[in-house]
Amino acid sequence: MTTSAVACRAPGLPARGGVGLKPEHFREILVDRPNIGFFEVHAENYMVDGGPFHHYLGRIRANHCLSIHGVGLSIGSESPLDEQHLNRLAHLLDRYQPESFSEHLAWASHGGVFLNDLLPVPYHAETLARVCAHVSQVQDRLKRRMLLENPATYVEFAASTMTEADFITEVVRRTGCGLLLDVNNVHVACVNHHRDPLAYISSLPLDAVGQIHLAGFARDTDAAGDPLLIDSHGSPVAQAVWDLYACTLDLLGPTPTLIERDNDIPAFPVLLAEAHQAEAIMAAVKTRRPQEIAA
Amino acid sequence: MSHHQAFADSLLAMPPACPPGLTVWNRSDPARRFAVYRNNVMVSLIDALADTFPVTQALVGEEFFRGMAGVFARAHPPRSPVMAHYGDGFPGFIEDFQPAASLPYLAGVARIEMLRVQACHASDADPIPPERFARLLSDPARLPTVRFMLHPSLRILISTHAVVSLWAAHQEDDIGSALAAVDAAQPESALVLRAGLEVETYLVKAGTAAFVQRLQAARSLGDAAEQALAADPSFELSDALGLLLRCGAITGLVP
Numbered sequence: 001m002t003t004s005a006v007a008c009r010a011p012g013l014p015a016r017g018g019v020g021l022k023p024e025h026f027r028e029i030l031v032d033r034p035n036i037g038f039f040e041v042h043a044e045n046y047m048v049d050g051g052p053f054h055h056y057l058g059r060i061r062a063n064h065c066l067s068i069h070g071v072g073l074s075i076g077s078e079s080p081l082d083e084q085h086l087n088r089l090a091h092l093l094d095r096y097q098p099e100s101f102s103e104h105l106a107w108a109s110h111g112g113v114f115l116n117d118l119l120p121v122p123y124h125a126e127t128l129a130r131v132c133a134h135v136s137q138v139q140d141r142l143k144r145r146m147l148l149e150n151p152a153t154y155v156e157f158a159a160s161t162m163t164e165a166d167f168i169t170e171v172v173r174r175t176g177c178g179l180l181l182d183v184n185n186v187h188v189a190c191v192n193h194h195r196d197p198l199a200y201i202s203s204l205p206l207d208a209v210g211q212i213h214l215a216g217f218a219r220d221t222d223a224a225g226d227p228l229l230i231d232s233h234g235s236p237v238a239q240a241v242w243d244l245y246a247c248t249l250d251l252l253g254p255t256p257t258l259i260e261r262d263n264d265i266p267a268f269p270v271l272l273a274e275a276h277q278a279e280a281i282m283a284a285v286k287t288r289r290p291q292e293i294a295a
Numbered sequence: 296m297s298h299h300q301a302f303a304d305s306l307l308a309m310p311p312a313c314p315p316g317l318t319v320w321n322r323s324d325p326a327r328r329f330a331v332y333r334n335n336v337m338v339s340l341i342d343a344l345a346d347t348f349p350v351t352q353a354l355v356g357e358e359f360f361r362g363m364a365g366v367f368a369r370a371h372p373p374r375s376p377v378m379a380h381y382g383d384g385f386p387g388f389i390e391d392f393q394p395a396a397s398l399p400y401l402a403g404v405a406r407i408e409m410l411r412v413q414a415c416h417a418s419d420a421d422p423i424p425p426e427r428f429a430r431l432l433s434d435p436a437r438l439p440t441v442r443f444m445l446h447p448s449l450r451i452l453i454s455t456h457a458v459v460s461l462w463a464a465h466q467e468d469d470i471g472s473a474l475a476a477v478d479a480a481q482p483e484s485a486l487v488l489r490a491g492l493e494v495e496t497y498l499v500k501a502g503t504a505a506f507v508q509r510l511q512a513a514r515s516l517g518d519a520a521e522q523a524l525a526a527d528p529s530f531e532l533s534d535a536l537g538l539l540l541r542c543g544a545i546t547g548l549v550p
Contacts, residue, residue, distance in 0.1 A: 114375055
């Protein structure tokens with residue numbers, strides 16, 4: 001597609017819809033060259049020496065914009081960052097030159113064990129200093145600005161002395177990193193912790209948002225019978241999240257938006273349709289607020 | 296104890312535990328919410344093993360497999376964020392896993408599956424150009440001393456059970472009939488290799504397996520053939536070389 005090719009020459013992701021790239025869809029995407037804003041991959045899945053993953057990613061990347069999204073750097077870790085992992089990441093980014101790199105405000109490794117989940121961080125001065133040092137270390141090593149993703153969480157900590165939004169605001173201010181605003185995570189965390197999602201989003205440094213994530217969640221209940229939403233990435237984007245996304249775009253203007261799906265992966269056209277749905281909402285925002293977008 | 300140590304320990308603990316210092320807006324029991332993290336960790340690790348070992352799972356059934364994988368995951372959680380190779384210790388674990396002792400071939404089938412994943416992600420390399428190999432064959436005096444460069448994905452497995460046939464039966468449409476035809480007590484050897492993008496699994500004779508293992512240890516063609524013949528009097532060098540060439544296992548000659 002000419003539009004994708006043109007968009008890819010510009011720095012950064014285009015303000016369009018994108019989809020997570022899954023091995024199930026490699027061949028179809030390579031043959032069909034779908035009209036899509038960008039693809040996103042999990043960095044760790046491509047930290048292998050050779051074979052089909054690199055074969056397909058190399059060819060698909062030549063046709064499309066790319067976001068590389070890390071899930072294993074453990075930026076919220078109590079221990080120093082894994083230098084070996086950082087080197088692998090630098091090598092991968094060097095190879096594919098993605099338009100965007102992002103990671104999570106979370107931890108996953110401790111004591112040499114990788115727990116394969118995005119675990120929550122308490123918000124206080126000590127963790128703030130540590131997260132900032134880690135984000136700066138990543139940006140220095142990778143020689144680029146990273147986007148930090150707000151987490152979906154199920155518990156809070158007695159040790160926290162700051163709100164999550166204040167914590168993120170301070171990380172962005174001190175490190176100059178950007179923000180990956182996961183609107184599904186906002187919805188999940190705000191339901192789980194009884195907060196107002198729009199107030200949360202409004203209190204973030206929205207100038208720093210470089211990308212949005214949308215995904216599906218699962219429903220559960222806590223010990224008191226109150227709703228407990230789980231960030232499962234296993235279903236279509238929920239209406240409540242689409243609504244929150246539209247309100248978010250009213251504040252942000254058109255923003256690169258990824259449809260995340262990691263479980264129960266449907267046929268590619270189903271995901272593409274969700275990406276196009278995001279683009280339709282972006283287009284509506286554009287018409288509604290021409291001055292703000294131009295500014 | 297550090298905050299993360301308590302949290303990490305509670306994630307994997309049996310019976311279920313909950314770390315101190317968690318709060319919930321409605322003052323409900325945080326253990327119920329912490330269980331989401333416990334579940335995420337265990338399900339993701341067990342799912343990763345199920346992805347790598349589908350035939351192993353088919354042989355024991357999903358419920359048994361997930362139970363066995365859970366015991367493994369608690370005892371041997373990943374040490375690296377690169378999950379592609381998680382489970383390389385699983386076949387060895389299965390070998391000593393008492394509840395699976397009635398299936399003595401299970402660990403061998405799991406080994407084939409792990410080798411296939413390793414082969415899938417191994418470095419790329421092109422097969423030796425046919426004319427280069429033809430030149431080598433035209434110089435019989437040099438042949439015994441030649442040493443081959445082999446494809447990085449090449450793996451050999453020697454088993455006391457019919458693990459290749461058991462694995463192959465699960466690739467058939469009618470798995471039941473295919474399995475019924477397998478004598479699990481027969482020793483078998485496998486050659487696993489990624490040719491292009493596809494991982495192939497070949498049933499090979501004991502001599503061929505010994506031959507390739509010798510070549511992998513950087514021994515000369517003559518030495519490897521001698522060892523292969525000692526291991527298996529029916530070993531035919533031309534057959535073994537023919538297979539290696541056909542499947543793209545030879546990528547060059549060591550200068």
